[in-house]
Amino acid sequence: MVKRILLSGYGNVGKEFVKLVKDNDEHVKEKYDIELVIVGIIGSQGCIYNEKGIDLDLLLKFGKGADALKEYGKINPLSFFKENIYDGDALVEATPTDIIYGQPALNIILDSIQAGLDIVSISKGALVTNFRKIISKARENNLRVKYSGATAAALPTIDIGEYSLAGCQINSIEGILNGTTNYILTRMHEENLSFEETIREAQSLGIAEVNSDLDVKGIDSGCKILLLSNSLLGTEYTIGDLKIQGIDGVTKEDIELAKKNGMVIKLLARAYLSDGKYKIEVKPTEIAEDHPLIGVKGTNKGIVFNTDTMGMVAAFGGASNPRGAAAAALKDIINLYR
């Protein structure tokens, strides 16, 4: 069957998604009987749209971002529109994450639901700020919302909680959900570097962004555990309900001391039962050699579920890069329509 995709956001991840669809169309058609057609791409200065499908080979010649869409529009002037066009079976949302207002993702998602599209979100902002609104709007319209890309992407988190642990009671979730901060803490631990030295190194390697506040202050981890908790534990929290502490206060001395005690400091994001209520917190935490996440090093991520009938189930790995995020969105689309 043909599934028509509308993509919003054409940065690194959006472009990687286009590449992935182009490279894997045969495989996806053969294995899952799904023919993916990207009918539109929404950029910050207008959208390109063709009901028969965007010419992906041509588009990929122009780099990324609004400029690439405009270049494409110059050659296909009837494909470029100032106003966004909402058409297709599913929206793949890949605009930059804004955790204050959730825009522009929120409007794009709500307009897409209005137009009858299922939602596959890679960006976190709209979901973190307006989780219940989006989920209930989608339900009212008999549409589905998936967001593996927003919950640690190529590392299966929400899949395991929803699918592999179906029927279990999840008592707690504990994760190392951000690759950048885990890289920094790993380097500080292994090389005796200070936070300042390590963040500069991470920035020069492209592992941390120049403005790395979302990562370093624990906000990104907070967004992910929030979405997992709201989805899997039935909470209705927003980011303001969380206790979040980042890694920018972790000193060389803290690391030394932990080491001396045979411990390792990790930025743990946790949701756990306390007095009959789920509590969420993100903070640098000393873990011991026998902790299930002790082996999660460098830019790797990991998650642990503690359940009633299946015991402890943990996962780690998953490429921490734009291709991994795009692959998570492709997975969600396949699982919507297979």
Next chain:
Amino acid sequence: MVKRILLSGYGNVGKEFVKLVKDNDEHVKEKYDIELVIVGIIGSQGCIYNEKGIDLDLLLKFGKGADALKEYGKINPLSFFKENIYDGDALVEATPTDIIYGQPALNIILDSIQAGLDIVSISKGALVTNFRKIISKARENNLRVKYSGATAAALPTIDIGEYSLAGCQINSIEGILNGTTNYILTRMHEENLSFEETIREAQSLGIAEVNSDLDVKGIDSGCKILLLSNSLLGTEYTIGDLKIQGIDGVTKEDIELAKKNGMVIKLLARAYLSDGKYKIEVKPTEIAEDHPLIGVKGTNKGIVFNTDTMGMVAAFGGASNPRGAAAAALKDIINLYR
């Protein structure tokens, strides 16, 4: 919606499944809108059947096995039948695994498919000996076959490969898929014990069976990697196609030597591409400190997938006991009908 379950096999796992259904019926109904009714249980000397549902509270008073079913039949004489009755929406297959002929599971599964039941298998024998036959019979009849319980149970393996890695190319699968052998190797490594000492210990603790050949000789691991490979990599192997070496030849000296080199011996089950073909093997293998499965100790199990777009994705844990196996079957049922 009501889903009527036929259970075959009423040993430890079968009984645990009955308990789980009884304890979780409210939760499953509320969360997934599935009302589970066990209409029949097939034992080795006859079956109990009631189209309105077996009285689980009563049944659980009688222990397990054929005798329990007979006791139940004494009180409910119209419920006990010498011949098996095939009725319901899904069969949960939990008879003992026979890897030579796959019986009695094979006949029970084929008769159930004939009668229009979806299949959820915990036992491995029928699938290992007759994988293609079962899958194609089910397809012909528009039925589905799930077997988390046969592929490491509470550890998600096939789920991750099929669902969380949808759209990926899986280049290799590597697993520690048997808890008993992993327990033995862990103890030998940590306590400098011989294989003979450790197996006796494991038997006295109930971790190894008195006849532990299936585990110790690597057959159980072989069955699991075979099912994973046939399901996820498209191979059509049977157990005879595999190169299997157990842990009964591993000596104290082998462990010493590995230790000296900073390595740990694990019973690895692997499926990997070699000259364009997937090869499967099970054998004791030295792994280094940075191997993703290095932290899998004791009766724990673990699995690693190497993929094209999502990189390495690993999982470990999952209760290695009858309750975990029963929970895996319950999960499969929920995922069939949710």
